[in-house]
Amino acid sequence: MRVDVFTIFPDYLAPLELSLIGKARGTGALDLRATDLRDFTHDVHRTVDDTPYGGGPGMVMRPEPWGQALDTVLTPSSLLLVPSPAGRRFDQAMAHELALEEHLVFACGRYEGIDQRVLSHASGVCRVQEVSLGDYVLFGGEVAVLVVLEAVTRLLPGVLGNADSLLEESHAAGLLEAPMYTKPAEWRGHGVPEILRSGDHAKIARWRRDQALLRTAQQRPDLLKQCYDTLDKRDLATL
Numbered sequence: 001m002r003v004d005v006f007t008i009f010p011d012y013l014a015p016l017e018l019s020l021i022g023k024a025r026g027t028g029a030l031d032l033r034a035t036d037l038r039d040f041t042h043d044v045h046r047t048v049d050d051t052p053y054g055g056g057p058g059m060v061m062r063p064e065p066w067g068q069a070l071d072t073v074l075t076p077s078s079l080l081l082v083p084s085p086a087g088r089r090f091d092q093a094m095a096h097e098l099a100l101e102e103h104l105v106f107a108c109g110r111y112e113g114i115d116q117r118v119l120s121h122a123s124g125v126c127r128v129q130e131v132s133l134g135d136y137v138l139f140g141g142e143v144a145v146l147v148v149l150e151a152v153t154r155l156l157p158g159v160l161g162n163a164d165s166l167l168e169e170s171h172a173a174g175l176l177e178a179p180m181y182t183k184p185a186e187w188r189g190h191g192v193p194e195i196l197r198s199g200d201h202a203k204i205a206r207w208r209r210d211q212a213l214l215r216t217a218q219q220r221p222d223l224l225k226q227c228y229d230t231l232d233k234r235d236l237a238t239l
């Protein structure tokens with residue numbers, strides 16, 4: 001997967017060199033390039049913003065630098081992702097959709113956002129999707145790039161050593177995951193559920209399913225409602 005990120009704070013994306021994303025870049029699973037939007041300005045101050053037409057608070061990002069920057073990468077097969085408080089809420093289902101893409105381009109806005117004509121013009125070249133992390137307001141789009149790219153990169157073939165973990169983790173099967181334990185068997189007076197040390201894999205699987213159901217019912221009843229039709233009689237007996 002090729003990913004291009006345009007931002008006025010390219011150093012903000014330095015964490016993408018670390019951990020599994022750094023490994024995915026090393027193996028070629030992820031071809032990631034971050035570019036400073038100011039490289040596409042032509043004034044001495046490298047200006048990327050201006051006052052909003054119609055008045056209002058703050059500044060808006062000028063269309064010219066964005067147009068020239070996106071001209072260098074967008075093709076009909078690209079998907080332009082624009083982080084925004086007004087975007088489609090990012091979730092695991094969207095992460096799976098994005099993991100199938102061949103070319104993602106992120107336009108990281110700052111100030112009060114990007115001139116709308118940039119998105120309108122890009123929609124004549126490729127698909128454009130505004131994306132939101134949630135109902136709160138950040139300073140810009142870079143945090144969304146870190147979150148989206150981590151969630152998507154984990155899903156790319158060969159990136160996670162144990163692909164089975166993708167099946168068990170929260171939101172994969174629609175439920176939250178069961179609680180996890182490791183050595184020592186006794187820690188500060190806290191033991192480990194005996195079933196997990198029984199070696200009976202069928203009973204362990206059932207216990208984990210029950211714990212996932214109960215945890216989801218307690219923490220995220222909205223998720224349980226969404227997958228209610230997939231529950232069997234044994235699941236319903238647990239609830």
Ligand SMILES: N#Cc1c(-c2ccc3ccn(Cc4ccc(CN5CCCCC5)cc4)c3c2)n[nH]c1N
Nearest residue numbers: 083084085109110132133134136137138140141144
């Ligand atoms: N993803 C994501 C995000 C973002 C996000 C993403 C990208 C940018 C680019 C700039 N900002 C800052 C900002 C601040 C306020 C407003 C609202 N204003 C109201 C008055 C009229 C003008 C607009 C918009 C933009 C961004 C925030 N926030 N929360 C998420 N989940």
